[in-house]
Each structure stands twice: as structure tokens, then as C-alpha cells.
Amino acid sequence: MNSAQVTSIVKAGANFVAGILTTHGAAKAASIVNAEDTIGVLVFIAIWVYSHFFQHTDEKEATPTPLPDSKGGGTLPPVVALLFICASLFLLPGCSKDNHRLELGGSYAPATSLTTTNDSGVISTSLTPASAPDFALYSADSTFELAYSALNAAFKIERDNRAFLWKLSPDIKHSLDNIRPDATIAVMTYTRARAEYELHPTPVNLSSMQSALALVQKLASAAAAVTYPATIKQ
Amino acid sequence: MNPATIALIIQAVEAAIKAAPQVEAVAVKGKEWVTSLFEAGLISKATQDAIHSHVDAIRDAFLTGSIPPQWTVEPDPV
Numbered sequence: 001m002n003s004a005q006v007t008s009i010v011k012a013g014a015n016f017v018a019g020i021l022t023t024h025g026a027a028k029a030a031s032i033v034n035a036e037d038t039i040g041v042l043v044f045i046a047i048w049v050y051s052h053f054f055q056h057t058d059e060k061e062a063t064p065t066p067l068p069d070s071k072g073g074g075t076l077p078p079v080v081a082l083l084f085i086c087a088s089l090f091l092l093p094g095c096s097k098d099n100h101r102l103e104l105g106g107s108y109a110p111a112t113s114l115t116t117t118n119d120s121g122v123i124s125t126s127l128t129p130a131s132a133p134d135f136a137l138y139s140a141d142s143t144f145e146l147a148y149s150a151l152n153a154a155f156k157i158e159r160d161n162r163a164f165l166w167k168l169s170p171d172i173k174h175s176l177d178n179i180r181p182d183a184t185i186a187v188m189t190y191t192r193a194r195a196e197y198e199l200h201p202t203p204v205n206l207s208s209m210q211s212a213l214a215l216v217q218k219l220a221s222a223a224a225a226v227t228y229p230a231t232i233k234q
Numbered sequence: 235m236n237p238a239t240i241a242l243i244i245q246a247v248e249a250a251i252k253a254a255p256q257v258e259a260v261a262v263k264g265k266e267w268v269t270s271l272f273e274a275g276l277i278s279k280a281t282q283d284a285i286h287s288h289v290d291a292i293r294d295a296f297l298t299g300s301i302p303p304q305w306t307v308e309p310d311p312v
Contacts, residue, residue, distance in 0.1 A: 100275060106282030138282060141289045148292060149263050153256040155304035160256075161249040166311045167242075177307045184296070184305055191293035 102133040108141075109133035136206055137197065140213050144190055147213070147220040151183050154223040175226040179219055186215045 102109035104127045111127040118124070158165055158176050165172045190212040197205040295301065 100277055102277050102282060103279045106277070106279035107286035108282045138277065138285070141285050145285055145288055146263055149260050152302065152304065153260045156256050157253040159304040160252045162311060164245045164249050170310065173310065180305055180307050184301060187292065188296050191296060194289070195293070
């Protein structure tokens with residue numbers, strides 16, 4: 001393993017730590033500066049600057065093997081890697097929410113209000129379920145909202161920093177441009193499937209909605225993954 | 235350090251500052267979501283309503299053609 005590969009591993013590790021700092025907040029450190037989400041960004045900037053000035057490829061050393069999907073050269077801005085880490089964290093599949101309950105009266109647990117007056121004249125109001133709480137819909141919507149946010153952030157960051165990112169690698173825009181139309185269709189497909197499910201909450205419609213959701217998640221992961229491999233490419 | 239390098243660093247810092255609000259929003263949502271996965275509890279009416287109305291707003295925007303500009307393919311920079 002040559003020094004460039006070691007540096008790459010160190011960078012990847014540092015990226016991961018910065019992502020954790022950003023996502024979970026370094027509670028005590030953050031309380032000092034009162035800006036926990038800024039810490040990760042600052043760490044990334046530091047890594048980027050360090051990488052730029054202190055990491056030189058030695059012509060005599062073997063070149064690290066590029067990652068399969070790496071395109072373009074150079075180091076991408078840290079914010080993109082940050083996005084990837086944040087996105088990948090909340091796109092983790094398979095976690096259970098079985099222990100959760102939906103509060104009555106919420107959008108996913110509709111209830112009717114019943115007002116009663118007892119013999120003493122005390123008026124009390126109670127909620128009774130109008131229909132069974134729909135945890136499947138809540139779960140799908142909350143996951144969709146996060147995947148949508150990841151997509152939206154990826155697109156917006158690229159658009160807001162287009163000139164800069166274009167100089168680093170045109171592939172960033174081109175790759176996201178490939179995703180944009182599919183993402184738009186996927187979002188519309190999900191919202192239509194959701195509307196159908198709300199009208200007719202059958203297992204078939206639930207399955208359709210979840211399939212549409214899976215596509216949105218896949219595209220969100222792709223949007224983030226487009227940019228990440230190059231960040232650790234030397 | 236040549237001027238081009240300095241300019242690149244300044245651009246990187248500017249990019250990070252510009253991106254910070256989006257990243258922060260995603261990070262906060264991600265944090266809440268991950269936390270909710272591992273903490274059993276009652277999902278409040280306010281949380282339910284916020285998610286439902288947000289998804290409704292996204293649906294309305296897309297179905298009425300009010301797609302955010304960053305979602306559209308724009309010409310490459312010259």
C-alpha cells in the first residue's frame with residue numbers, strides 16, 4: 001500500500017467522522033460553538049485544504065485503483081461528500097418502527113372528537129378513532145420526505161454552486177442531469193400512488209406506493225453516489 | 235501558492251457556505267429520522283400533520299407543474 005492509498009483511507013475515515021459530527025452533532029463540542037451542523041462542514045473544508053496542499057502524487061508510486069464509478073479528476077468539494085453521508089444515513093433500510101404509536105387526531109390516525117357533560121356539569125372531550133391508524137402510510141410518507149429532501153438538496157447544491165463544480169468536473173452536472181427527469185417522474189408516481197392508496201387502502205395499492213417509494217430512494221442514493229466516489233479519488 | 239489555487243479555495247469555502255443551509259436541513263431531518271428508528275414512542279399529532287402536509291405540498295407542486303428550478307435540466311455553463 002503506497003502513501004496515496006493510506007492518505008485516501010485517512011480521508012475516507014475523516015469524511016465519515018465529519019458526517020457523524022454533522023448528522024448527530026458533537027453535543028459537547030457543539031455547545032461550545034453553538035453550531036453543531038457547521039462543524040462537519042468546517043472539518044470537510046479542512047480536509048479539502050489539507051488534501052490540496054499536502055497530498056502530492058509521486059510519479060514513482062503506483063496509482064491507486066480508481067473506484068468503478070469514478071469519473072473526472074480532482075477532488076470534489078466537501079459539501080457533496082457531506083451530502084452523501086447524510087443521505088446514506090437516513091436511507092438506511094430495514095429498521096423497524098414496530099414500537100411506535102400514532103397519536104390520535106393526527107393525519108395518519110384520524111379521530112372524532114366526542115364532548116360529554118357529566119352529572120356535575122363538567123364538560124370533557126375525548127377522541128375516538130375514526131379509522132384504524134395507518135402506520136404504513138406514515139412510514140412511507142416519512143421515508144419519502146427524507147428521500148425527497150436528499151434529492152432536492154443534491155440538486156440545489158449543484159445548481160447553487162454550478163460554476164465552481166463545473167470547473168472541478170462537468171460529470172457532476174451531467175450525472176445529476178441524468179437523474180433529474182427520472183426523479184421528477186418518480187416523485188409524481190409516488191404521489192399518485194399515495195393518492196390512490198388514500199382513496200383505497202388495499203394491499204395492492206400499498207405495494208404500488210412502496211414500489212414507487214423504493215424508486216425515489218434509489219434515485220436519492222444515486223444522486224449522492226454520483227459525487228462521492230471522486231471525493232476519495234486521488 | 236498561486237492565485238488560481240487561492241481562488242479555488244475561496245470558491246470552495248463559498249460553495250460550502252452556500253450549501254450549508256441545505257446540508258443542515260437534510261442533516262437535521264436525517265438525525266430526527268434515525269433517532270425515531272431507535273426510539274419507541276408516540277408520534278405526535280404535530281409530527282404527523284407536518285409530514286402529511288409537506289408531502290401534500292410536494293404533490294401539489296409537482297402536479298401543478300411548479301417544479302423547483304433545481305429539478306429541471308438546464309444548459310451546461312459556457
